[in-house]
Amino acid sequence: MKIDLTALTIKSTHSHLAHGDFSAEELTKSAIEVIAKNNPDTNAFLEVFDDALDSARQAQNVIDDGRAGLLTGIPLGIKDNILINGKKSSAASKILQNYEAPYSATVIENLASAGSIFIGRTNMDEFAMGSSTENSSFGPARNPLDLSRVPGGSSGGSAAAVAMGGVLGALGSDTAGSLRQPASFCGLVGLKTTYGSVSRHGLIALGSSLDQIGPVAKTVSDAEIIFNCIRGADPLDSTTIPDEQYAAARELGRRDFETGDVPKNFKIGVPRSLIETPGIDKDVLENFKASVARMQSLGYKIEEIELPNVPYSLAVYYILLPGEASSNLARFDGVKYGLKVGGKNLLEDYLNTRAEGFGPEPRRRILLGTYVLSSGYYDAYYNKAQAVRRLIASDFEKAFMSVDAIAMPTTPTPAFKLGEKTADPVTMYLADIFTAPANIANIPAISLPSGTVEREAGDSDSESGGSRSGGKSAKVSLPLGFQIMAPLCREDILFRLGKEFLGESV
Numbered sequence: 001m002k003i004d005l006t007a008l009t010i011k012s013t014h015s016h017l018a019h020g021d022f023s024a025e026e027l028t029k030s031a032i033e034v035i036a037k038n039n040p041d042t043n044a045f046l047e048v049f050d051d052a053l054d055s056a057r058q059a060q061n062v063i064d065d066g067r068a069g070l071l072t073g074i075p076l077g078i079k080d081n082i083l084i085n086g087k088k089s090s091a092a093s094k095i096l097q098n099y100e101a102p103y104s105a106t107v108i109e110n111l112a113s114a115g116s117i118f119i120g121r122t123n124m125d126e127f128a129m130g131s132s133t134e135n136s137s138f139g140p141a142r143n144p145l146d147l148s149r150v151p152g153g154s155s156g157g158s159a160a161a162v163a164m165g166g167v168l169g170a171l172g173s174d175t176a177g178s179l180r181q182p183a184s185f186c187g188l189v190g191l192k193t194t195y196g197s198v199s200r201h202g203l204i205a206l207g208s209s210l211d212q213i214g215p216v217a218k219t220v221s222d223a224e225i226i227f228n229c230i231r232g233a234d235p236l237d238s239t240t241i242p243d244e245q246y247a248a249a250r251e252l253g254r255r256d257f258e259t260g261d262v263p264k265n266f267k268i269g270v271p272r273s274l275i276e277t278p279g280i281d282k283d284v285l286e287n288f289k290a291s292v293a294r295m296q297s298l299g300y301k302i303e304e305i306e307l308p309n310v311p312y313s314l315a316v317y318y319i320l321l322p323g324e325a326s327s328n329l330a331r332f333d334g335v336k337y338g339l340k341v342g343g344k345n346l347l348e349d350y351l352n353t354r355a356e357g358f359g360p361e362p363r364r365r366i367l368l369g370t371y372v373l374s375s376g377y378y379d380a381y382y383n384k385a386q387a388v389r390r391l392i393a394s395d396f397e398k399a400f401m402s403v404d405a406i407a408m409p410t411t412p413t414p415a416f417k418l419g420e421k422t423a424d425p426v427t428m429y430l431a432d433i434f435t436a437p438a439n440i441a442n443i444p445a446i447s448l449p450s451g452t453v454e455r456e457a458g459d460s461d462s463e464s465g466g467s468r469s470g471g472k473s474a475k476v477s478l479p480l481g482f483q484i485m486a487p488l489c490r491e492d493i494l495f496r497l498g499k500e501f502l503g504e505s506v
Helices: 010-019 024-042 052-064 106-113 158-161 178-187 220-230 243-253 283-297 310-331 345-356 358-372 379-400 425-432 436-439 490-504
Strands: 045-048 075-079 118-123 169-174 189-194 213-215 268-271 300-306 403-409 444-454 475-485
Touching: 010 024, 010 220, 024 045, 024 052, 024 075, 024 118, 045 158, 052 268, 075 158, 106 118, 106 220, 106 243, 106 345, 106 444, 118 158, 118 310, 158 169, 158 178, 158 213, 169 220, 169 283, 178 189, 178 444, 178 475, 189 220, 189 379, 189 490, 213 220, 220 283, 220 444, 220 490, 268 283, 283 403, 283 444, 283 475, 283 490, 310 358, 310 425, 379 436, 403 490, 444 490
Parallel strands: 075 118, 075 169, 268 300, 268 403
Antiparallel strands: 045 118, 169 213, 189 213, 189 444, 403 475, 444 475
């Protein structure tokens, strides 16, 4: 049969592979061909691995033996900040441009054991600092739905790779929405997992108390398949949740889905005062209201809630994250690994290496982080932000005593054009206003495609690319995202609600 990756999901592909409709090698070849055709425009991949076909042949042996799992032979993209042994892992930064990973991340080991095919490493904002993938040292990624627009960030390459049909799923990291926002912009499902549910061993650290690895995929079922493979306690990451503790936390939930029906009195909270604020696109707001109405039509009760401290999430994030980034990125000094630019003495080595190796956004955040951690300002900024973080987490804890899930838009706007926000970092940072709270509170959240809005397509003659529309003004349908948050360790709630919202089989 002809292989059309845009029409396949992980679940359907597993069935095709099991029935011999095509082989893992044929599937992987098709993926590589799609990437070769589309990547010059999207720049979703920084590298396609030359051993992908070898991995596909090994996976086919497992399939032929009848031992295939759901991910055996499935081509995946891997964000450039997740280590794969022997492969380059640059975090889209010149300071790590030629760095080869000496070991694989735990999530990579898990996926490799399941027989997944790693097609290549995907583009991202440098060290995951950004909301558009325009901060990559190797050129911006573009949205396959309109090449004049961003795919989101920082996992924009992973989302673009799935949206253009180059892979059936991808891994990214989410520090303030870096999976959910690209998923929203590209019409996909993006999952931010409970902090500690997935090992961060082998993830190049940005904000260690915020980062989480997760999947971006076409369907909720596919995201769930990947999550189930990568989830679990890891002795190499002391912040992971022990399996028995994770299971116990799920048992504490107010509802369960064992019967297959909508649980009686299951409530979804909506913080309207937080959502209906200046700055949110009116079409996004109308789409959100329609999405909430859809959940109500499915039998779920909608209840208005208050989250009084959550509006401070973005301010808290942009104090805590730069502080953690300043500490984490101090290891890139030209001594141990990566780029080295020599000087007259050790101090000049440090200064030259970091000045040449880091792009503008990492430099900005390192400076800000060093400031908030400095003597005299630590208590005024960093400690105060930590105190407010606890208040925000408490807001969610109290809310989940009366509701079972919380709904918000994923982003305040649809995908914006390349260059539209780069001159004003604060405007760019506001793209995370609805996604950052989940990272601050460590809770899981999912972004679901919830419809589209029409905007002007990019001009193919513009410097930033375009929609290849022959230079004529045209309309393009841009996806929007509906975000659902759940209590700690209750990814099962997100999967159930997400499947029902999208009409997938439960």
